[in-house]
Amino acid sequence: MTAARPAEGAGARADSGAEAFAALWEGLAPIGRHPTTGGYRRYAWTAADAELRAWFRAQAEARGLAHEVDRNGNQWAWLGDPALGDAVVTGSHLDSVPDGGAFDGPLGVASAFAALDVLRARGRTGRRPLGVVAFADEEGARFGVACVGSRLAVGALEPERARALRDAGGTSLADAMSAAGHDPAGIGPDPERLARIGVFIELHVEQGRALADVDRAVGVGSLIWPHGRWRFDFHGEANHAGTTRLVDRRDPMLTYAHTVLAARKRARLGGALATFGKVAVEPGGVNAIPSQVTGWLDARAPEADALEQLVAAIEETARNRAGRDGVRLGVTRESHTGAQRFSPALRDSLAALLDDAPVLPTGAGHDAGILSAVLPTAMLYVRNPTGVSHAPAEHADQQDCVAGVAALAEVLEGLVCR
Structure with missing residues (x-):
C-alpha cells in the first residue's frame, strides 16, 4: 500500500x-x-x-x-x-x-x-x-x-x-x-x-x-x-403497605437488600468486585409491598475460580435469606467472559x-x-x-x-x- x-x-x-x-x-x-x-x-x-x-x-x-x-x-x-x-x-x-x-x-x-x-x-x-x-x-x-x-x-x-x-x-x-x-x-x-x-x-x-x-x-x-452479568429475580407477594403486619409479609425487597449488602462483603473479602447497579420493582407502588424485585449483578475477579466462587457465595446467601423471607429466587447468567x-x-x-x-x-x-x-x-x-x-x-x-x-x-x- x-x-x-x-x-x-x-x-x-x-x-x-x-x-x-x-x-x-x-x-x-x-x-x-x-x-x-x-x-x-x-x-x-x-x-x-x-x-x-x-x-x-x-x-x-x-x-x-x-x-x-x-x-x-x-x-x-x-x-x-x-x-x-x-x-x-x-x-x-x-x-x-x-x-x-x-x-x-x-x-x-x-x-x-x-x-x-x-x-x-x-x-x-x-x-x-x-x-x-x-x-x-x-x-x-x-x-x-x-x-x-x-x-x-x-x-x-x-x-x-x-x-x-x-x-x-x-x-x-x-x-x-x-x-x-x-x-x-x-x-x-x-x-x-x-x-x-x-x-x-x-x-x-x-x-x-x-x-x-x-x-x-x-x-x-x-x-x-473474568467478568459477567447475572439477573436475580426475587418473587414475593404483593400486599398493602399500610395494613399488612410485618410478620405476615413476603417482601422480596428485604431479600434483595440483604443480597446487595452480602455481595459487597463477599467481594471485599475475596479481592473482587460485585455491583448491583440496576433494579426493577413490580408493581412499583409507594404504598404497596412489591410482588417482584429484579436486580442485575455485575461481578468481576482476577481469576476465573475466584469469580465462580464469588457468584456462588452471593447466590447461596440470597437463597438462604429468601427461604427465611418466604420469597422464591431465580438466577440467570446473562453474560460471561473469561x-x-x-x-x-x-x-x-x-x-x-x-x-x-x-x-x-x-x-x-x-x-x-x-x-x-x-x-x-x-x-x-x-x-x-x-x-x-x-x-x-x-x-x-x-x-x-x-x-x-x-x-x-x-x-x-x-x-x-x-
Missing part, C-alpha cells in the same frame, strides 16, 4: 495530531448528551446512534477512506484494500452507558482517525491495509449484553439469542436493527473478515487512576479480568516503544478482549485524572489525549511499515 494524500481539512497539517483530534472531538461532543445530567445516552440502534454512525462515515469520506458496515452493524473505514490481508486495525466504540462520560469508547475512535492523519502527514502508511473500526453496542446498555458487535463477529454470541434480546420497553434487538435500516437476518460469525486482520489495537480512556498515580499519560493493557490476555509479544513491544509505559490489568471489558480469542490484540490507555468512568465526571486532559494520538501513531507506524 502506498502513501496517499489526505483529504483537505483532515488534519494532516498537524504532525502531533492535535488539530485533527480537536476537530474530531468537537464534532462528537454534542451527540447524545443529556441537557440536564451532562452525561451521554448513546444507546445502540437509536437516533443518537444514527448520528454517531453518520459522523463516522463523514470522517471516513473526508479522508478518502472506503466505508462499510458489516453484517453485525460494525462500521469500518479502510486505507488500502483489506482483501490483501494482514491488516492493521484500530478503533473502539461510540455507544455509552446511561449518562456515561464523553471518553469511554469515542476517545479510541477519534484518536484512530487522528493517528491516521499523523501517519499520512508523515507519508508513513506503509504496505499493510490500515482500518478504523467502531464496534456496535459495546456497552450493552439497551439490550443487556456487552460487546454485541464483536461477540457476534467471533461467534461468541448466538445470532438467535442476539435477535431475541429485548430492551426495557420490550423492543427486540432484531426489531431495533430493522427500524434503523439494518437487516438482522444476516448477523452472526464473520470469520472471513476477521481473517483479513493481522492485529487490532484499541485505545481507551483509563477506567481508574493508576496512570495518574504514576504520572504517566499513556499505559499498555495486560489483561481483562480472562482475556492481550498478546504478550505485542504488549511488551508496545510498552518498550512507548518508553517503558506502565502495563496495567483492568476489570473493564473491551472489544479488544473479545477479539483476543481469534487474533493478536493490544490496548493503550490514556490517563484519567478523576479516576471516574461510566459517569459524567470521566475525563482526560487535552494534552493527554494528544499524547495518546501520538502514541497510537507510533504504534501503527511500527506495524504498517515493518
Whole structure:
C-alpha cells in the first residue's frame, strides 16, 4: 500500500495530531448528551446512534477512506484494500452507558482517525491495509449484553439469542436493527473478515487512576479480568403497605437488600468486585409491598475460580435469606467472559516503544478482549485524572489525549511499515 494524500481539512497539517483530534472531538461532543445530567445516552440502534454512525462515515469520506458496515452493524473505514490481508486495525466504540462520560469508547475512535492523519502527514502508511473500526453496542446498555458487535463477529454470541434480546420497553434487538435500516437476518460469525486482520489495537480512556498515580499519560493493557452479568429475580407477594403486619409479609425487597449488602462483603473479602447497579420493582407502588424485585449483578475477579466462587457465595446467601423471607429466587447468567490476555509479544513491544509505559490489568471489558480469542490484540490507555468512568465526571486532559494520538501513531507506524 502506498502513501496517499489526505483529504483537505483532515488534519494532516498537524504532525502531533492535535488539530485533527480537536476537530474530531468537537464534532462528537454534542451527540447524545443529556441537557440536564451532562452525561451521554448513546444507546445502540437509536437516533443518537444514527448520528454517531453518520459522523463516522463523514470522517471516513473526508479522508478518502472506503466505508462499510458489516453484517453485525460494525462500521469500518479502510486505507488500502483489506482483501490483501494482514491488516492493521484500530478503533473502539461510540455507544455509552446511561449518562456515561464523553471518553469511554469515542476517545479510541477519534484518536484512530487522528493517528491516521499523523501517519499520512508523515507519508508513513506503509504496505499493510490500515482500518478504523467502531464496534456496535459495546456497552450493552439497551439490550443487556456487552460487546454485541464483536461477540457476534467471533461467534461468541448466538445470532438467535442476539435477535431475541429485548430492551426495557420490550423492543427486540432484531426489531431495533430493522427500524434503523439494518437487516438482522444476516448477523452472526464473520470469520472471513476477521481473517483479513493481522492485529487490532484499541485505545481507551483509563477506567481508574493508576496512570495518574504514576504520572504517566499513556499505559499498555495486560489483561481483562473474568467478568459477567447475572439477573436475580426475587418473587414475593404483593400486599398493602399500610395494613399488612410485618410478620405476615413476603417482601422480596428485604431479600434483595440483604443480597446487595452480602455481595459487597463477599467481594471485599475475596479481592473482587460485585455491583448491583440496576433494579426493577413490580408493581412499583409507594404504598404497596412489591410482588417482584429484579436486580442485575455485575461481578468481576482476577481469576476465573475466584469469580465462580464469588457468584456462588452471593447466590447461596440470597437463597438462604429468601427461604427465611418466604420469597422464591431465580438466577440467570446473562453474560460471561473469561480472562482475556492481550498478546504478550505485542504488549511488551508496545510498552518498550512507548518508553517503558506502565502495563496495567483492568476489570473493564473491551472489544479488544473479545477479539483476543481469534487474533493478536493490544490496548493503550490514556490517563484519567478523576479516576471516574461510566459517569459524567470521566475525563482526560487535552494534552493527554494528544499524547495518546501520538502514541497510537507510533504504534501503527511500527506495524504498517515493518
